[in-house]
Amino acid sequence: MLRSNHKEGKQQQLSKYVYIFRSLITCxxxxxxxxSDYSAKRNKYIYLRCxxxxxxxxxxxxxLQQLEEVFSKIILSNQEIKHLQDALNKHFEEKxxxxxxxxxxxxxxxxxxxxxxxxMQQSDNKAKNILLSLLLSxxxxxxxxxxxxxxxxxxxxxxxxxxxxxxxxxxxHLKEFKKMVLMIEKM
Ligand SMILES: [Zn+2]
Numbered sequence: 701m702l703r704s705n706h707k708e709g710k711q712q713q714l715s716k717y718v719y720i721f722r723s724l725i726t727c728x729x730x731x732x733x734x735x736s737d738y739s740a741k742r743n744k745y746i747y748l749r750c751x752x753x754x755x756x757x758x759x760x761x762x763x764l765q766q767l768e769e770v771f772s773k774i775i776l777s778n779q780e781i782k783h784l785q786d787a788l789n790k791h792f793e794e795k796x797x798x799x800x801x802x803x804x805x806x807x808x809x810x811x812x813x814x815x816x817x818x819x820m821q822q823s824d825n826k827a828k829n830i831l832l833s834l835l836l837s838x839x840x841x842x843x844x845x846x847x848x849x850x851x852x853x854x855x856x857x858x859x860x861x862x863x864x865x866x867x868x869x870x871x872x873h874l875k876e877f878k879k880m881v882l883m884i885e886k887m
Contacts, residue, residue, distance in 0.1 A: 717825070718824075718825045718826045718829055719736035719746065719760075719825065719829070720736070720746075720760065720764070720825050720828045720829055720832070721734070721736055721748060721760065721763065721829070721832070721839075722736060722829050723833075724829070724832055724833060724836065724839050725748065725839045725840065725841050725846070726839065726840055726841070727750035727752065727753060727755050727840070727841060727842075728755065728840040728841055728842025728843075728847070729750070729753045729754075729755045729842060730750060730752045730753040730755070732750055732751070732752040732753075733750075734748050734749065734750050734755075734841050735748070735749060735750075735751060736748055736760065737749060745759050745760065745761065746759070746760040746761075747759050747760060748760055748763060748841060750841070755841065755842060755843070756843060756844055758841065758844040762844060763841070763846050764820070766845065766846050767820075767832075767846070768817060768820070770858075771816035771817050771820065772816075772817045773861060774813070774814070774816065774857075774858065774861055774863070775814075775815055775817065776814035776815060776863050780814065780863060781810060781811055781814040781815070784810050784814070784863060784866055784867060785807050785810055785811070787867050788803075788806060788807065788810065788867060788870065788871075789803070789807075791867070791871060799878075801881050801885065802874075802877070802878050802881055804885075805877070805880070805881040805884040805885060806870060806874075806877055808884055808887070809854075809877070809880075809884055810866070810870075812831065812887070813854065813857050813858065814863070819831065823887075827887045830883060830886050830887050831887060833883075834851065834854065834880065834883050834884070835850060835851055835854050835858070836848040836849070836850065836851065837849050837850075837851050852873075852876055853873040853876035853877055853880070856869045856873055857869060857870070
């Protein structure tokens, strides 16, 4: 009895586990979905693999490292993030924007995109999965390398290292950010 309870508990835990790249990546050779799997051999790690062709499987950490190289190009200090948020709040007041969900989502996205590396380190897998699905499309794995396109409207910010331009970019694309509010709230 005890043993079966234990087993059930374990299965529940497993089913709750969210892989970071769940449903995000397709195989660059055959176009099938790339799955995440857990390797219990020697060093425990998560690897990504296609079950339909010989595209080599790859440790999830290697793909995370490839993203980190891009994400770490933009790092705002806490003070810079605060400054940007204050400037946006001031704009919302001036324009009498009363949509609280939108305002909160925008402030949150500034905080996250301002230091993506830190967010990726500190968040659980579910939040990472939501964030990556927000930011990236056409994720393709081929020979242990991930290619992707950055989604609008986040690409406008992520391709603008000079954060002093972020306020104007966000205001210009406010409608596009509005469409993302529900997803951003889930993070
Ligand atoms: Zn394949």
